[in-house]
Amino acid sequence: MARLVKCKKYGVDMPGLDLPPYPGPKGEEIFKTVSKKAWTEWLDHQKMLINEGQINLTSKESRKWLNEQMELFFSGKDYAKPEGYKPEREE
Secondary structure (H helix, E strand, O other): OOOEEEOOOOOOEEEEOOOOOOOHHHHHHHHHHOEHHHHHHHHHHHHHHHHHHOOOOOOHHHHHHHHHHHHHHHHOOOOOOOOOOOOOOOO
């Protein structure tokens, strides 16, 4: 049976990740509060931000900004989207 977490993005109990995505306290927090669905959606959005925005991940400022966007994404607040971004419609 899948491990359930109260997803901070969706506010309901959903299947959680199998393992923390990062080492340390941040990875544990995500493991305990973010569903597998929300994490997968974040990875897709993160990839889009990096590619469309040509984000340089060797820059400490860029990584900090990306982490801030991740927090906004999971909290339901307004987060960065590439210019002209239109979310896919759910069926």
